[in-house]
Amino acid sequence: MPGTLDLMILKTLSRTSLHGYGIAQQIKLSSDDVLEVEEGSLYPALQRLEVKGLVDSEWRMTPHNRRARFYRLSAAGRKRLVAAEADFDRLVSAVQRVLRPA
């Protein structure tokens, strides 16, 4: 579904700041290995979110002492997440009503 990837990235970052690889891993874990985010989609999406001002990024050291780009939710991103979650819920329940009419 359109915008789902952005929503998942924002949701993931709402708990902690992460680097790109971490985000992909976290989504995979949270979805019980159902969702595998492609790097070809993830990195352009991160650029897009940053240009839109929804996430910020900075270089930080990992526990293994390597430099990595960490992404963090901005205030605007937090606001967008709340709205996007609500939209998503509405969409899902609508789809459910269509698929399983009462």
Next chain:
Amino acid sequence: MGEFWRKLTRLGRRDELAERLHEELQFHVDRKGSEVGNRARILEQAYEVWSLGRAEQVVADLRYAARALGRSPAFFALAAIGTGLGVAAITAVVSVSDTVLVRSMPYRDADRLVVVSDQLLKLDFPRFPISIANFLDYRAQNRVFEDVAAFEPRALTVTMGGRAERVAGMMASANLLAVLGGAPARGRWFDPPENHRGHMDVAVVSYSYWQSHLGSAKDVLGQSLVVNDQPYRVVGVLQRGFAFRLAGDAPEIWLPAGLDAAARDAGNLQAVARLKQGVTLASAQAQMHVVAADLKQRYHAGMGPHGEDGGYDAVAIPLREELYGAVRPTLYALAGASAILLLLGLANTALLWMGRAAARRKEAAVRLALGASRWRVGQQLVLESLVPSLVGGAMALLMTLAALAALNSAPPGELATADRFALDYRVFGFALMLSATAGVLFGALPVGSVFRAGVEGRALMQDRGGIAVRSESRLRPVMVAVQVGLVCALLAPALLLMQSLAALESIDLGVRTRNLVTGYVSVPPARSLDPAPWYRRLEVTLHAQLGSGNVTLASVLPLSHGSGGDPFSIEGRAFGASGTLPQFSDILRVGQGYFDLMQVRILSGRGFEARDFVEPTHVTVVNATLAKAFWPRESPLGKRVLMGAPRPGADWMTIVGTVADIHTTQLSEAPVPQIYFPYTQFPTRTMAIIADTRRGADLAQAVRAADPTVPLFSVRTMEERVAQSVERPRLRAQVFSAYGGLAFLLAGFGIYSMAVYSALRRQREFALRAALGATRERLLAAMVGGILGPAAIGALGGLAGAYAIAQTMHAFLYGTKASSPGVYLAAALVAMAVAALTAGLGGRRALSADPAEVLRGE
């Protein structure tokens, strides 16, 4: 907006961002332990995210357009200047007109202000000063005005620290400031009792006078000011920039006008009134007619000087009309000329673009063939067409701002207004939009035919003689006609104005104007109740210091007097009974040696002699116009006249000579009847001194020696006064000549460049004809002949436009008819000659190629 901004900040750091992404991906690969797919593809997608999209293409296309235009700077400069001049002219003229004719005047609710005036139509006075009694009745009897205020401009002599200076003053009623809606910056304005005898020794000064002459003193209120040798107490300083007058200099000192009831036929007031809310001008007019009719019946108000019915009435004229009505025709004419210049710029741009259409079409075809999208090529074409218009527009903006700034800092002249001229951005925007539209219309559309042509067609485009050129060859003569027409429309009015100026300048003033210096002095009543002895002393001093043949006095200088004269009587005739002629004459009081120094020709009898100035000889000299008007069949010598109505005990003056006419009013007005008196026999307070310029430097010195407390003011050479009197006609002629010249240049370059391109396009045809035996001359003649037809049609149309403009100039054409056929013929011929000449020049350039080379080139 934030997103756009963030993209913009990423514009210069894309390499850095790409580097960063690389590192991130490497990190990812290292952690994941396998490749991340197509890294190049990811990077490409990231670039798309960072890109500004369409805007970035626009920037690139603009750069491309600038480079393309940079390769033909002459074309670019012409297109930009052509646009810029037109846009600048129309913006400046409309900005000024808007301020003068439409926008609010610097008074509260100013469109409710009207000037109230008397008139004596039967005596040919469309404006006549209002007597105090009439003014008081207008105030009391009307029901249409909130209030009526009186004022009277008067030059004042202010003495400060032993030095006397002439200052513009205004006598005013206590309600004037309230009627206009002004306020004092300090102190107060006049109170009503101060308009009456015994309380009138108070003064209000302008803000600028307070700054320049009173040192911006905080304790100015209560200070004494010596005006006309009388002490006045300063009670107020007006708000900064506040000014009011119908003509002349802005008043610096305001004094209370005396409003004690007086005779109904004496008084020198003007009046301004504020219409009640909701009252129309028409109803105010009607009311003033009623009031005037009532006064006429009750008091015989408005009788002529001879007791006859003067055709008295009272009128209300909008203040705006009174202030700016006279400049309206000039502004209309200028607006018309500017609109024509704008159109010419547009037509010129069109011609220039058409000349390049073939080359640009070829370029577009190549780009399409190389795979550029139609959208992209189209966008680039449009942008390229816009660049000259936009650069021209920017130039126009600067030019207009500079022109308005110059106008704002110039001393107020014909356009006197307290308002500053501000640029009218609506007009500027409209004119710029027009020229941009024309740019796209003529710059992009013809080239756009490349899209319709299909692939084979596009290949043909590369051929010089290709298709799609046909629509242009149809449009080209139209454009030539338009350009020639517009040049005509500007040239003919310019010629009319120049002819009118020449006619004005060729008028013989009737007096010497060369090497004379002039200035005025005015004796305050307090100094000398009878001015004659004072002037006598001055004359003696002047003669002693400058030499008696080098200096004289006169109450009226040439070209300085207003229209209208004073009534006089002729002995043995009923007062005012010379048929239909009103018995009016200018009075000229002159000093000894006036006729000699001024070289006024004596036609019969004698001029004044020394004894006429010492003893009451009761003699007078009249001019030819007066003699002819009142004694058409006999000599006036020996006849006796009297200023005013006959009265017992009056000294009749014997006419002892007649002299040639001199121009005392305006050059464009025919000389009026004039009666000369020795100044001692009929004295006045203000006189001019006229001296030979060889002794001009000593003039001020001599006046000071006679009386240091009386200032010499308005010092100017006679030539300067003459030049001043034709200043406006000259300015108008110059402005229109400038318009005509610009039109000329624009059209000339436009037609030239068109001729060059069209000849280049037909090079193959010409080469073929040359090979078949046609001479260069024949070919050139054919090209020029092709231009003449459209040029002639254009000229005809242009003359119609010229005639329309000339009609608005009617008011300021002298000795020249707006329909003068010679002028129109000349304008048409000149415009057509320019078209033919530039076409010929352009064609010659194109024909200079060797025919053999051209044919081989195919």
